[in-house]
Amino acid sequence: MNKIIGELDRSKMIYLISHINPDGDSIGSLVALGSTLKEIYKDKVILIKSDNIPRKFNFLTNIETLSDLNVLNNIRDNSVLITLDCGDISRIGEAYNYIDKFKKIINIDHHISNTNFGDINIIKSDASSTGEIVFDIIKENNLLLNKDIANALYTAISTDTGSFIYDNTTSKTHRIVAELLDYDIDKDKIIYEIYQNRSMEKTNIFIQAIKHLEFFSNNRIGITVITKKMMNETNAKSEDLDGIVEFIRDTDGVEIACVIKELENDKVKVSLRSKSRINVSEIAEIFSGGGHIRAAGYTIESNVEVAKNKVLKEIIKRLR
Numbered sequence: 001m002n003k004i005i006g007e008l009d010r011s012k013m014i015y016l017i018s019h020i021n022p023d024g025d026s027i028g029s030l031v032a033l034g035s036t037l038k039e040i041y042k043d044k045v046i047l048i049k050s051d052n053i054p055r056k057f058n059f060l061t062n063i064e065t066l067s068d069l070n071v072l073n074n075i076r077d078n079s080v081l082i083t084l085d086c087g088d089i090s091r092i093g094e095a096y097n098y099i100d101k102f103k104k105i106i107n108i109d110h111h112i113s114n115t116n117f118g119d120i121n122i123i124k125s126d127a128s129s130t131g132e133i134v135f136d137i138i139k140e141n142n143l144l145l146n147k148d149i150a151n152a153l154y155t156a157i158s159t160d161t162g163s164f165i166y167d168n169t170t171s172k173t174h175r176i177v178a179e180l181l182d183y184d185i186d187k188d189k190i191i192y193e194i195y196q197n198r199s200m201e202k203t204n205i206f207i208q209a210i211k212h213l214e215f216f217s218n219n220r221i222g223i224t225v226i227t228k229k230m231m232n233e234t235n236a237k238s239e240d241l242d243g244i245v246e247f248i249r250d251t252d253g254v255e256i257a258c259v260i261k262e263l264e265n266d267k268v269k270v271s272l273r274s275k276s277r278i279n280v281s282e283i284a285e286i287f288s289g290g291g292h293i294r295a296a297g298y299t300i301e302s303n304v305e306v307a308k309n310k311v312l313k314e315i316i317k318r319l320r
């Protein structure tokens with residue numbers, strides 16, 4: 001831990017980035033750590049968006065200070081990059097093209113499949129979220145924690161724990177959140193913005209996804225496919241697919257849920273969730289992906305049908 005602060009003191013600039021297809025943990029951790037570091041290092045700190053930010057996170061303070069990738073054209077010597085919530089360096093997307101320009105990479109993450117790609121790696125796979133690790137970093141180093149930062153951390157932890165119901169939720173998670181609540185955070189606003197403010201496009205792509213849902217193995221497996229055509233017809237964005245795989249998983253009797261999204265003609269993204277028994281990160285790793293025991297994913301070059309058959313075969317093997 002001291003190692004990090006020393007590193008930050010010595011560096012010319014401090015860049016922070018989280019992953020593409022950003023979720024609440026990715027954005028919340030980025031804004032929280034970025035805001036607290038700006039307090040000490042001021043203009044030395046630059047927050048980068050590796051991807052478009054879903055509109056539901058616009059309420060976070062300092063979200064407007066995120067810079068796009070162009071800022072990386074002017075990286076100064078002796079700069080560090082802090083990656084948040086990235087299990088693999090490829091998760092920073094196109095920012096990877098600039099990776100050699102950094103003196104050091106500090107990798108802060110909770111994915112069990114993390115590849116330890118950093119020069120300094122702070123990986124806690126028992127943490128519910130990267131937000132939880134950022135909270136620890138703030139406390140251990142006596143860094144600033146205020147209402148805005150607490151809002152961002154609550155967003156990170158609440159989203160990555162499925163509102164505190166996934167089995168990554170520990171007593172420590174609740175103790176951290178209890179402390180965040182003491183900062184008088186905007187809990188009602190966060191819940192509204194994140195969970196009760198769905199766009200019509202998202203509702204429409206949900207309807208399509210559910211129409212195409214199929215069950216296998218005595219309804220223990222639920223799989224749906226989302227094609228580019230469906231995305232175009234509903235005018236949905238990729239972020240609008242969040243929640244579909246969990247909806248399928250939450251059906252009575254379903255152990256594994258899978259969403260196969262067509263990215264290009266022969267490229268698909270597969271998202272997996274399990275309820276209690278199957279380690280889906282093992283399946284994702286077969287296809288060079290990663291994740292957690294209960295939530296994992298990967299991208300493969302194949303058409304939708306082939307991808308479906310392949311993943312189904314792996315799931316059935318494990319259900320036996």
Ligand SMILES: [Mn+2]
Pocket residue numbers: 025026085110128129130160
């Ligand atoms: Mn996370």
